[in-house]
Amino acid sequence: MTTSSTAVIDSPTELEVVAGVDTHADTHYVAVLSATGARLGNLQVPARTEGYEQLLAFIRSFGSTRLVGIEGTSSYGAGRARYLMSQGVDIREVVRPRRAQRRHGKSDPIDAYAASAQALAEPETLPMAKTGAGIIEQIRVLLGVRRSAIKARVAVIRQIRSMLITAPEAIRSRWEGLNERCLVESLASTRPGRATDLVTTATGHALRRLARRHQFLTVEITELEDELRILVGRAAPAMIVTKGYGVITTATLLVTAGANPDRLRSEGSFAALCGASPIPASSGRTNRHRLNRGGDRQANWALHQIALVRLSNDERTRGYAGRLRANGKSKKDVLRYLKRAIARAQMELEI
Template identity: 70%
Template sequence: MTTTTTGRDTSVVAGVDTHKDTHHVAVLAVGTGARLGDLKVPATPAGYDQLLSFVASFGAIRLIGIEGTSSYGAGLARSLATAGVSIREVIRPKRAQRRRGKSDPIDAYAAAAQALAEPETLPVAKTNDGPVEQIRVLMAVRRSAMKARVAAHRQITCLLITAPEALKARFTDLTGNRLIDTLATTRPGPATTSVSAATGQALRRLARRHQNLTAEIDEIDTELHTLTIQAAPTMLATKGYGVITTATLLISAGDNPDRLRTEASFAALCGAAPIPASSGKTTRHRLNRGGDRQGNWALHQIALVRLSTDTRTKTYAAKLRAAGKSKKDVLRCLKRAIAREAWHLLVHPTPAPRTDDLRTLRHQRGLTLTQVAQHLSTAPTRISELERGTRPDILLSNAYREYLTAA
């Protein structure tokens, strides 16, 4: 610990360089920018309290900038937010800015300098203490399970290509789940007896691994459905938004989406803000390659769904193509419009329309699921899902209610 005996100001800012086991905090005076002191503390609840007491000993805390609020600094950020301290995410300095050397105190003071000089431009840290954090950890597990299942299926395909002819011929006509289920129930001999038996054992183990991963993914999907309905029921009920795309956008925004001050900031976060790409006589914009790529993927998926199923989106896309826009330009415009809509759904959510009374109204009218589905040009199972609330859809539920309440 080092301390400088300069005059204390009425308020201070601090910067924290975070690590796995320790954090280093540095304090600056707001009025003069003078270095007041720095301290290394353990990355534990007791260390967080020590850090807060150290910073508060120099004056009123105006702001604390933290590197890595979603990684090594997550615990500290939660502790400070609970204490009511204003915190910001400090961007790690670029390598070119480290010409004067690198150490924990240097990095901590650099973080404090950013918090002092750019308090309004630094991003507000995610709180990571609500349902969106629950969704995030489940999505991380789901993503790895999906990759492992794809890898298992790819290995099965490759092993069948090089398998002995008798074994290959046995499974030639099987594909998809039938192939997996059949392989999982086979009973080959010991792997040490022959090449055919060893290959059969490998295929059975891979098939069972595939089945286990599928069951794990299904379980996670059920939990994600429950959490997304709680966190963003209106978004999930909007055309084109599925459980995974909704969960992905929620993760991009965080548990405190109000930190995104404008819809343009959310579009930039998801890499959907148009970037000028003009040169000479050419005046155009292109897709943004930066931002949160998972959030960008979610916007892309929603755009593709709407292009294939939504009449208004098809009309809008046709209008853009008639104006000379390319397919990429059309997708860029759609993703930008969806980002604007998603921001409003996240920051200014409205209650989703109720659907728990639709079945009762249908019974009162003496209608069957098939009759309703034919009138609304959809499937009976889709109407059943809507009545049970397992797959909400604002447009479809409104059309359904209008049909049931029509004279």
């Protein structure tokens, strides 16, 4: 079911219009403005293919489409953004307003009109949406699964260590002092007896199950990394053979850039996206910059890992870092300079 409110206009085909879309799990709300900011109409449609078609037809009924601003192009608005891109519509990612900025209240029509107004007023500053397709999307979904598997495996080994602290003395003394690999392998191969007999056997069963879960997650992570290695080799062969770049760091940076890196206007915009751009922190006689704590933190982690590897193995990087330290830069400053330089080189490798 759809709901709409439409203004009466003359000769709609002569107009150039801008639209904004407020996205939700089940429905999307679109609002259309003229190039002068006049409200032309709004419509609610279902978040399905027929709704996408209906939304685009509604926008085009007012005239030629200059731009569409969408909230959440990487979440609820992902399907909508992909459909509109396939129809040749220029898309921008609209930033949700802060609560303090919602002086006129909040509703789907209000949010949709706010998105369209933002797209009309700031077309050059709003980021272009990712396409969410192709090999980069394959890398993104596999990388996300690997990340959750890593977290689950860390949680498992922590639970094993915690359980051993409170385990019966016979169990605690038996497995004391083993490293993670030996501990997991040893626990996975035990045969503690029936779990319902004693506390000791129940604890042994629990530890064996946790160890086998750890092993299962390790196999899953290894398989994911093998698949990612193939995909990354296809997507960015020049990057993966560059010193300091590993499979996971390269995959992370590729996902951050997206399948359409041309949406990044400069290497400076990519550095800002990765949280590697310098932030002024000057006051009075102090003139300096500090680390950027914004941006994509996973991408920032990837740049940090690459910088550490190069500091360990690359003579040119060591020389560069040495010159910075000689000029009075701190260790944090050196890493900031290195991450910024790596982000610049990243764009030169045509991610």
